[in-house]
Amino acid sequence: MSSIRHIVFDIGKVLVHYDPEIPYLHLIPDPAKRRWFLETVCTGAWNIEQDRGRSWSDAEALLIAEHPAEADNIRAYRRHWHEMVPHAYDDTVVLLETLIDSGHDVTMLTNFAADTFAEARERFSFLNRPRGVTVSGEVGMLKPDRVIYDTHAQTFGLQPEATLFIDDSEANVAGARAAGWQAVHFTGAGGLETALADRGLLPQN
Missing domain, CATH: 3.40.50.1000 (HAD superfamily/HAD-like)
Structure with missing residues (x-):
């Protein structure tokens, strides 16, 4: 027993x-730009703080302040989450x-x-x-x-x-x-x- x-x-x-890259295959078609975005902007370390309980609005605001040109792609992370799973x-x-x-x-x-x-x-x-x-x-x-x-x-x-x-x-x-x-x-x-x-x-x- x-x-x-x-x-x-x-x-x-x-x-x-689970793969966060999936929606960005069409959102950011350029492989080098997509790799930079996921390794520098919407990183795993950033995302895990939402797993700890940080709100998406706070998480997005933090990154948009640092990378204003990427605002749409940053907001897309949560918006396209269903595609990641x-x-x-x-x-x-x-x-x-x-x-x-x-x-x-x-x-x-x-x-x-x-x-x-x-x-x-x-x-x-x-x-x-x-x-x-x-x-x-x-x-x-x-x-x-x-x-x-x-x-x-x-x-x-x-x-x-x-x-x-x-x-x-x-x-x-x-x-x-x-x-x-x-x-x-x-x-x-x-x-x-x-x-x-x-x-x-x-x-x-």
Whole structure:
């Protein structure tokens, strides 16, 4: 029998595809200009502060003050967010739903802006199936900081040593382990299926 009692999924790049470059392929057709924009203006470091809870209006105003000529492209980041998440990873969703349907306790822990997560939940109904979710933008904390793992465990009554966390970020996996959780670095549904089966978490055929 598995020692795992709780399974916690990340969302972006585990359950749904995420690529901020997608809308800019048509918004900024020139590859060099597009690369400069995403590496210098709307960077990952800028975007993650919305995952921490900063409003989009404040985030946009900050960048527009620094790059006024790019105002339209800056505002386009939120306006075209839906294009950045074009589809789910169906093979991972099957594993998520198999775990839930077989009676496992499944929750989610994600770095996500509060408003875009609400939009994602409307688009991807499977995000409503787990028992609950901790959204960084709602609690004002980010993975891999220890406090968000502890908050999630306390909120949902998880035993850290009996919790398995699944995330595509090695830093977030390390953060979970530092919080006393077990963890799997997600690199694809095949590897995750093997990891779950090895722990006795999937139904026997």
